[in-house]
Amino acid sequence: MQSQSAGEQKQQPVVIEPQPIVKIERPKPEGISYRTTYEIIVEDVRKAVLWCIENKYFECLDLKVNEIRKRIIESEGNITIPGIKYTKVNVPVIRK
Numbered sequence: 001m002q003s004q005s006a007g008e009q010k011q012q013p014v015v016i017e018p019q020p021i022v023k024i025e026r027p028k029p030e031g032i033s034y035r036t037t038y039e040i041i042v043e044d045v046r047k048a049v050l051w052c053i054e055n056k057y058f059e060c061l062d063l064k065v066n067e068i069r070k071r072i073i074e075s076e077g078n079i080t081i082p083g084i085k086y087t088k089v090n091v092p093v094i095r096k
Helices: 045-054 065-074
Strands: 031-042 084-095
Touching: 031 065, 065 084
Parallel strands: none
Antiparallel strands: 031 084
Protein backbone atom coordinates (compact mmCIF):
# COMPACT_ATOMS: atom_id res chain seq x y z
CA MET A 1 0.00 0.00 0.00
CA GLN A 2 1.37 3.40 -0.92
CA SER A 3 1.15 6.18 1.63
CA GLN A 4 0.07 9.59 0.45
CA SER A 5 2.03 12.68 1.39
CA ALA A 6 0.38 15.45 3.44
CA GLY A 7 -0.30 17.60 0.36
CA GLU A 8 -1.93 14.74 -1.59
CA GLN A 9 -4.52 13.60 0.97
CA LYS A 10 -8.05 13.34 -0.36
CA GLN A 11 -10.57 15.54 1.36
CA GLN A 12 -13.82 14.01 2.45
CA PRO A 13 -16.98 15.82 1.27
CA VAL A 14 -18.75 17.82 3.96
CA VAL A 15 -22.45 17.13 4.33
CA ILE A 16 -24.56 19.86 5.93
CA GLU A 17 -27.95 18.78 7.16
CA PRO A 18 -30.75 21.34 6.68
CA GLN A 19 -32.01 22.82 9.93
CA PRO A 20 -35.76 23.16 10.53
CA ILE A 21 -37.12 26.70 10.53
CA VAL A 22 -38.90 27.50 13.74
CA LYS A 23 -41.38 30.37 13.66
CA ILE A 24 -41.99 31.94 17.03
CA GLU A 25 -45.42 33.45 17.36
CA ARG A 26 -45.58 36.34 19.77
CA PRO A 27 -49.03 37.48 20.76
CA LYS A 28 -49.65 41.19 20.31
CA PRO A 29 -50.31 42.89 23.61
CA GLU A 30 -53.88 44.05 23.96
CA GLY A 31 -54.94 47.36 25.39
CA ILE A 32 -53.87 50.93 24.95
CA SER A 33 -50.32 52.18 24.62
CA TYR A 34 -49.02 55.59 23.58
CA ARG A 35 -46.67 56.70 20.82
CA THR A 36 -44.89 60.02 21.29
CA THR A 37 -44.83 62.56 18.48
CA TYR A 38 -44.55 66.33 18.29
CA GLU A 39 -46.90 69.03 17.03
CA ILE A 40 -44.94 71.77 15.28
CA ILE A 41 -45.95 75.44 15.35
CA VAL A 42 -43.98 77.90 13.21
CA GLU A 43 -43.79 81.14 15.20
CA ASP A 44 -41.19 83.01 13.14
CA VAL A 45 -40.95 81.88 9.51
CA ARG A 46 -37.81 83.93 8.79
CA LYS A 47 -35.81 82.36 11.64
CA ALA A 48 -37.15 78.89 10.85
CA VAL A 49 -36.26 79.23 7.14
CA LEU A 50 -32.72 80.43 7.94
CA TRP A 51 -32.21 77.49 10.30
CA CYS A 52 -33.58 75.05 7.71
CA ILE A 53 -31.27 76.42 5.00
CA GLU A 54 -28.24 76.11 7.28
CA ASN A 55 -29.18 72.54 8.20
CA LYS A 56 -30.41 71.43 4.76
CA TYR A 57 -34.03 70.96 5.83
CA PHE A 58 -35.35 73.40 3.25
CA GLU A 59 -36.42 72.60 -0.27
CA CYS A 60 -38.48 74.35 -2.95
CA LEU A 61 -39.50 77.28 -0.69
CA ASP A 62 -41.32 74.92 1.66
CA LEU A 63 -40.40 73.92 5.19
CA LYS A 64 -39.78 70.18 5.51
CA VAL A 65 -41.97 69.74 8.58
CA ASN A 66 -41.58 65.94 8.62
CA GLU A 67 -37.78 66.27 8.57
CA ILE A 68 -37.94 68.80 11.40
CA ARG A 69 -40.24 66.47 13.36
CA LYS A 70 -37.80 63.58 12.77
CA ARG A 71 -34.95 65.70 14.12
CA ILE A 72 -37.01 66.60 17.21
CA ILE A 73 -37.91 62.94 17.82
CA GLU A 74 -34.25 61.89 17.44
CA SER A 75 -33.26 64.47 20.06
CA GLU A 76 -36.15 63.35 22.30
CA GLY A 77 -37.42 66.93 22.36
CA ASN A 78 -34.09 68.42 23.46
CA ILE A 79 -33.37 70.64 20.45
CA THR A 80 -33.89 74.36 19.98
CA ILE A 81 -34.86 75.48 16.49
CA PRO A 82 -35.16 79.26 16.03
CA GLY A 83 -38.69 80.25 15.00
CA ILE A 84 -40.12 76.78 15.74
CA LYS A 85 -42.14 75.86 18.78
CA TYR A 86 -43.16 72.28 19.34
CA THR A 87 -45.20 70.45 21.92
CA LYS A 88 -45.04 66.80 22.92
CA VAL A 89 -48.17 64.84 22.01
CA ASN A 90 -48.97 61.30 23.16
CA VAL A 91 -51.00 59.51 20.51
CA PRO A 92 -53.01 56.50 21.76
CA VAL A 93 -52.40 53.22 19.97
CA ILE A 94 -55.16 50.65 20.51
CA ARG A 95 -54.57 46.95 19.83
CA LYS A 96 -57.30 44.37 19.79
